[in-house]
Amino acid sequence: MIVTEIFYGVKCDRCGELYEDGEHSFWNDESSVIENAYESEWRELKGKHYCEGCHEINEETDEIVVFADYPQHLKTLNSFIDRIVKGLSRKVFEYESDFQVKFKLYKYSRLEESEENYIKNLLGENFSSLEYEVGKYDSKSCIIKIKR
Ligand SMILES: [Zn+2]
Structure with missing residues (x-):
């Protein structure tokens, strides 16, 4: 007998980061995932959800302040990466002079040459560097640096 079950993630x-608590990224019901994400400083505003790195709390008013939208080239890069790495974690780090997009490479040890070229063309003069890093248990990540 096949049983279908629905899981919830945020x-x-x-x-575009998917919330994960270190062990899971999906829960049996909506309230459990929201509750867990709140414990990790995720917040909801006008029906949207924001991770720890994408908002701050105004200490005087207690209001949620969402950071400025990403530039279009970064949004396009993120959706391209999400398509090629299919559900593996991707994180965006923001620094004063650049953004860094870091993601795991599962099947391949590096991107195809055509994918690297696509990324460089997409970012144009905002492209800074593309590097590979070997982490724990021989896992491989790709780090792309982008000028702001
Ligand atoms: Zn975020």
């Missing part, structure tokens, strides 16, 4: 409306 994704940041700004950076």
Whole structure:
């Protein structure tokens, strides 16, 4: 007998990061996922959800302040990466002078040459560098640096 079950996850409306608590990224019901995400400083505003890195709380008013939208080239890069890495984690780090997009490479140890070229063309003069990093248990990540 085949049983179908639905699981719930929450994704940041700004950076697209999927909430995970270290063990799971999907829960049996909506309230459990929201509750867990809140414990990790995720917040909801006008029906949208924002991860820890995409908002701050105004200490005087207690209001949620969502950071400025990503530039279009970064949004396009993120959706391209999400298509090629299919559900593996991708994170965006923001620094004063650049953004860094870091994601795991599962099947391949590096991107195809055509994918690298696509990324460089897409970012144009905002492209800074593309590097590979070997992490724990021989896992491989790709880090793309982008000028702001
Ligand atoms: Zn976010």
